[in-house]
Amino acid sequence: MGSGVVSWLMRIGESKPDSAHDPVDNLAIFIILLCACIIILGLGTGITLLVLTGGKSSNILVFDVELFFTYFLPPIIFNARLQVKKEHFFKNLMDIMLFGAFGTLISFFITSFDINFVFYTAIGAIFSATDSICTLQVLNQDELPLLYSLVFGEGV
Structure with a gap:
């Protein structure tokens, strides 16, 4: 599986004419970036809540x-x-x-x-x-x- 990912990433880096770009590659890059942004936002929010509450359990984000x-x-x-x-x-x-x-x-x-x-x-x-x-x-x-x-x- 690791070699497949590496070859896929190498294919993304290859220079192709604009008309030959694979839409699956573009969608995969978008999904990867979206997931990374969500993870970074979640980590930032979690760290901020931990700092504000002094490391104690917080009930700020409770489902009502x-x-x-x-x-x-x-x-x-x-x-x-x-x-x-x-x-x-x-x-x-x-x-x-x-x-x-x-x-x-x-x-x-x-x-x-x-x-x-x-x-x-x-x-x-x-x-x-x-x-x-x-x-x-x-x-x-x-x-x-x-x-x-x-x-x-x-x-x-």
Whole structure:
């Protein structure tokens, strides 16, 4: 693996005409520089927080769940609602309802099987209702309109 990286870096240094530059090389350089900038920014922020707090544990950057659910999540859901193509959604409404009802019930029973019934059934219901949101992030609405509208509707 080391020799492959070295040969790749040597190819980058070779002089080529502008039209012969490999776009993969340019993208790789961009990603490497972006990662380096993120690491340097993270190290700088961490060192600054350590110096300011005297080396003790800092609670400056703590994730506030209530803040997220109150202010950040509603605009995300509202934006997803505006992005969906309504004709695909309403054309497949019956399938969406079936997927939503039966999928949630199946996921609920699988998740909450053979554990403390009261506490973990609530967890199973929550997990089964939010799994489709992750799927929507990888689907392209223009390429797969039927699948996108079914998953979006089931998630809603």
